[in-house]
Amino acid sequence: PRIVFVQPDGSTQEIEARTGESVMTTATSHLVPGIIGDCGGGLTCATCHVYVDKDWIDVVGRREGPEDEMLEMTSEESNEYSRLCCQIVVDSSVDGLVLTVPASQE
Numbered sequence: 001p002r003i004v005f006v007q008p009d010g011s012t013q014e015i016e017a018r019t020g021e022s023v024m025t026t027a028t029s030h031l032v033p034g035i036i037g038d039c040g041g042g043l044t045c046a047t048c049h050v051y052v053d054k055d056w057i058d059v060v061g062r063r064e065g066p067e068d069e070m071l072e073m074t075s076e077e078s079n080e081y082s083r084l085c086c087q088i089v090v091d092s093s094v095d096g097l098v099l100t101v102p103a104s105q106e
């Protein structure tokens, strides 16, 4: 599945992701700028914050539970389209997913 990362300056990077990996792992292994993932996916760092394109938010699902609470601690303010991308698992349903990287993570 392809995932498109949009940088704050509007530049885009399209990556072929592996099914079963998290979007955070996909981004860091391809050196996508602005996705850090300090805690390795443990839901304790909030440095994997992304803004999901509004056409995709119902596909990947909205923030909830402990992730919702961690999203209160992001560097750039979170909103209703915010997710911590270590919590998004790649499968065929996310082919074409568009995510915007925040200007700052820490």
Ligand code: FES
Pocket: 024, 036, 037, 038, 039, 040, 041, 042, 043, 044, 045, 046, 047, 048, 070, 084, 085, 086, 087
């Ligand atoms: Fe730390 Fe996602 S990688 S919360």
